[in-house]
Amino acid sequence: MHFALLLPAALAVGHSSALSITLTPEPNPPDFGPNVFLLNPGTEPTDVDKRLEQIYETNRDWSFYSQFGEHRTAVLLMPGSHNLDINLPYYFSVIGLGRNPGATVVMPGVWNVGLRVDEQQNWMACNTFWRSIENLRMAMDNVDWFVSQGAPLRSVIIDGNLTLSGPAPDWSSGGCIANSKIQGNISMGTQQQWYTRSTAMYPYPWSAGAGSYVCVGCQTIDGQPYANSYNWDADRAQSSHTGLSYTDAPEVFAEKPFIFVEGGKYYLRIPGVTNSRWGPDWESGSTVSFDRVYVARSDTATATAINEKIAAGVHVVFSPGVYILDRPIVVNHAGIVLLGLGYATLVPSFAGGALVEVGNVDGVRLAGLMLQAGPTTLATEALLRWGSEGSTYAGQPGNPGFIYDLVARAGGPDFSAVGTKYFVQINNGWVIGDNLWLWSADHCSRNAQARCIPQRYVDTALEVNGEHVQMFGLSAEHTNKDIVVWNGEKGSTMFYQAEFRYTMGLKSDPGSWTNVSRSAGYRVNAFDHKAVGFGVYAVVAPLADTSVMEPIRQDGGMLGIVVKHPATYTFGMKDINCKNWNSSWPVESKISCKAWSDSSGTCLDLEVG
Known part of the structure; x- marks a missing residue:
């Protein structure tokens, strides 16, 4: 059966602006599969x-x-x-x-x-x-x-x-x-x-x-x-x-979408955008029937089918499973929700590009997904890319993009080298993250200690180029270069946890080592930036198996926070901690400066625990 729907771009019930689309309704109740x-x-x-x-x-x-x-x-x-x-x-x-x-x-x-x-x-x-x-x-x-x-x-x-x-x-x-x-x-x-x-x-x-x-x-x-x-x-x-x-409460925010059931039918609830709201919000938002929600299953869904649904303005719920995708998931439709259940995991099997690509559209919400790096031979550029590189799309403060409960991972279950240039790259403005963990694994399938064989290759966990990008609850760990690089103005991070990587890499493969110069736990090239509650750590250099792995060493040591403009740190960063878990390590194997100024080439703050 087919029927004609008058749907708004965000597929929200109760709005007047609409476009005409002919859709085959999705089953309601849906089949979520065996997991x-x-x-x-x-x-x-x-x-x-x-x-x-x-x-x-x-x-x-x-x-x-x-x-x-x-x-x-x-x-x-x-x-x-x-x-x-x-x-x-x-x-x-x-x-x-x-x-x-x-x-x-x-x-x-x-x-x-x-x-x-x-x-x-x-x-x-x-x-x-x-x-x-x-x-x-x-x-x-x-x-x-x-x-x-x-x-x-x-x-x-x-x-x-x-x-x-x-x-x-x-x-x-x-x-x-x-x-x-x-x-x-x-x-x-x-x-x-x-x-x-x-x-x-x-x-x-x-x-x-x-x-x-x-x-x-x-x-x-x-x-x-x-x-x-x-x-x-x-x-x-x-x-x-x-x-x-x-x-303070976030100036702009919306809670994570969720599923509810009434009268035997399923609905997707999309909470509304609020301003400076304190405490929980369990009431605001709009409702979409599962007639217009595609439930993907890892045993049947393909990237092509998922992309066709998104292009038609249909939201996607990923049932629990591991999805090996032969092309990127592309979101060029405003207001689309991608919601994972039970740590639904997306893995690329195609070369280049990004695993999930969001275009110059507003109100997209990505929630509850695990994005996992594929083999290094794929030369993946990012697991999530929001806006193309060089984008000048400003976004909308009244309808931002949102990322909730995202895990990005390189290494762990793999038996060959895996990696990506970036876990997440945000090029558009007005994108807001809530509880992200971007993890280059510190222990993997063949061991449970401070080395990983096969190796993981991730340059940077998060690069932000858009303006008004905000992160609430960000953890990022063990990358080969700077862990976070923030270029966009008027950004902020409320809570940040980071660990530098444990080793340089395999002794048998010195050609794979990168960044022997000083890397940063959090580098800010913007002027207007706010940060609260940071913990940047150097943890377990002596625990690595030095017969196989080259211990971490960087000329002059690692840098906790790096700013281009000293005033960014002086006025914009509160409750910042950088800690070496063993103060007896050699200088090149630990954090040597809490806050460094690139413009002056000096350490602004030596307070390292």
Whole structure:
């Protein structure tokens, strides 16, 4: 059956401007495929429990298959009350299907644990990645969420306390809470760093030691905004590391799109753009029927089919799976949503270009995807490129582009050398990121220590050339050259975590080494730039297997922050930390300057821990 639709460019219900398109409606309800579990409330999902328990037992530890396998899982919970016990393993998401978090309630099941990530018999949580909970309420006295990067709690209500790490010496290293309400106390434990945004909560109980805790647009439980920690007219005294920062609400923002169910039909909710909003937003936005949402499955979908849907103005939901793509995903239609479930992973098999390309269009939202580098022989330029190189497209403050919960990865599961020039390159203006982890792997399929064979080759994690680009919750690690390069004016980053790479590369292949000169953890060539809550680290040089790998060395040492204009650092950067985890390392193997001025060729700030 075909029918004619009058649809706006963004496919949002209730707008008057429209264009005429003839579309074949997508099935509603859709077929999400075998990696999605749909659970109804009020039933005992015995068979499902057994299957979920098997997934957990197979995929919880640090073994190759568990950590770097192709398993991907999403549990979708129908609105209502559920008695459920799930300990989330790798590549696993639990998502409520209500119009708001309160519509789907999870209480503990027969094992009396509810939803959690505990120690899972691993010796620390610093390697607990790639799992998430979204759009539901946890009616629990305490929620254990012992995670590090790539593991957000988003749009959740927690009735009780939230514990973010196991007991010492368990070590955990970062995470994200966004658009939520935590009604009990938060225990940080050994968390080195943490990013929170637009959440109603009690204050962080203490400041981070060597790391950073940053709360953007947060409010107290009774709805009062937390005071901004900084005066932007103050001088460099506020650049010193504090480990605890509260900042104003984002001037422009929109929450992550999500799926809800009503009357047996599925809908895509696209939250509206808000200005300087404190605390969670669970109400604003527009609704699109799944008649106009293509559900891609890794066992059937092709890049050609996905691109045809996008060109026709149809949104795309990627079911959990690994998608090997023979051409880029191209978005040249305004307002398109690309939403991944259960860490849906896109991998290029074609030469050159970018894996995902967004053109000069407004309102595009990319969410919940893992983008993975292919073999170096492909010469991939970027995993995500927003606007062509040299673009002057300014974007729209009333309808920005958004990136949510993005993982970009090079290395890990691969048995040949992999890489990309950039993980993410943003050439257009008004693009906003929320919880990005751009990771050149520090451990891979053949080892679990401080070297990776085969090698990963990533020049730069993020390059920003457009104006008004903002990052909220950015982690980027182990690139061969500068980790982040920021050229566009009027940009900002609220929370940043970075690690320099561990080694130069294979002793047997010195020709592959790059950047023996000084590289930067965060290089800003723009003048007008704001930054809060940074942790830039040099971590494990002596742990590398020096019989195989050449230890990291750069003439004069690495540089934490590099600015072109000294005033950018003096007035624009607050709560900045650069740390060497072993001060006895030789100078060429550690950070030697916290903030460097390219224009004067001098170190502006020597304060390195």
